[in-house]
Amino acid sequence: MSSALLRVEGLTAGYGAAPVLHDVNLTVQPGEIVAVLGANGAGKTTLLRTLSGLVRSSRGQVVFDGADLKSTKVERMVRRGIAHVPEGRGVVTELTVDENLRLGGLWRRDQADAKRALDEVYELFPALAQRRASAGHQLSGGERQMLALGRALVGRPRLLLLDEPSLGLAPKITAQIMALLRDLQKNTGLAVLLVEQNVRSALSIADEGVVLALGRVVTRNKASALRDDADLRHAYLGF
Incomplete structure (x- = not known):
């Protein structure tokens, strides 16, 4: 169509x-x-x-x-x-939750909206907000999936x-x-x-x-x- x-x-x-x-x-x-x-x-x-x-x-x-x-x-x-969240979640395990999420918005010119998008992801995933300073390798499987999805969403x-x-x-x-x-x-x-x-x-x-x-x-x-x-x-x- x-x-x-x-x-x-x-x-x-x-x-x-x-x-x-x-x-x-x-x-x-x-x-x-x-x-x-x-x-x-x-x-x-x-x-x-x-x-x-x-x-x-x-x-x-x-x-x-x-x-x-x-x-x-x-x-x-x-x-x-277009955002692609691959099988296996693709989290950068050496980076913190916050650093992983910010990667999703690095390319965006409107950094103010990128910050708003980051805040919205933390609202969607309270578990990530509680662990924003934790490294990727410290997360559970469910938390890693949330992080991979959240990183994609930061790019709107x-x-x-x-x-x-x-x-x-x-x-x-x-x-x-x-x-x-x-x-x-x-x-x-x-x-x-x-x-x-x-x-x-x-x-x-x-x-x-x-x-x-x-x-x-x-x-x-x-x-x-x-x-x-x-x-x-x-x-x-x-x-």
């Missing part, structure tokens, strides 16, 4: 001469949460890495807010309003590419992070492309879902329809 914030058409990408993604098409509308689902090896992480410029595509088009992102450098992607992104936020976390923490994503969507209009192995959690907050298998889109539908499609769930989603 022409109104899409993110439009991906015919995307083929991989590592070296081996494609992982094959002719992928998807869209994300402003303020929409789209869950990318599928088994291990389906190409979910490669999709996010390609969209954020870490992996170069061999064919296809990625358009964000009307601009073709082909050959756009990673730092330019951030300035355009319009689109968040979020890879496996529940990985290794207790169900209670997972539920808190999913609820936060839904609140951010409602309160700020943030769009999210969410890769998540916890299919039930992802579909509980997503507006739509895209199912990948062997690097190809098997189906895209409303999240509620995917939850209700027993044959598809059993075949591709494992529940």
Whole structure:
């Protein structure tokens, strides 16, 4: 659709001469949460890495807010309003919580608003506010996930590419992070492309879902329809 914030058409990408993604098409509308689902090896992480410029595509088009992102450098992607929180959280463990968060706003010209964004992140994550002087390696897994997400939010992104936020976390923490994503969507209009192995959690907050298998889109539908499609769930989603 022409109104899409993110439009991906015919995307083929991989590592070296081996494609992982094959002719992928998807869209994300402003303020929409789209869950990318599928088994291990389906190409979910490669999709996010390609969209954020870490992996170069061999064919296809990625358009964000009307601009073709082909050959756009990673730092330019951030300035355009795309934030990528990779699997494994990506916290700089030698830096404090506060220093990690400030990294998310170093590039911003409006430093006054960057400070406001930092304060807002501490309001969103009171646990981080209590540990702002603690080093990254001193944090729990849940706190590190909050920190990685908070650092992305300091940049005030319009689109968040979020890879496996529940990985290794207790169900209670997972539920808190999913609820936060839904609140951010409602309160700020943030769009999210969410890769998540916890299919039930992802579909509980997503507006739509895209199912990948062997690097190809098997189906895209409303999240509620995917939850209700027993044959598809059993075949591709494992529940």
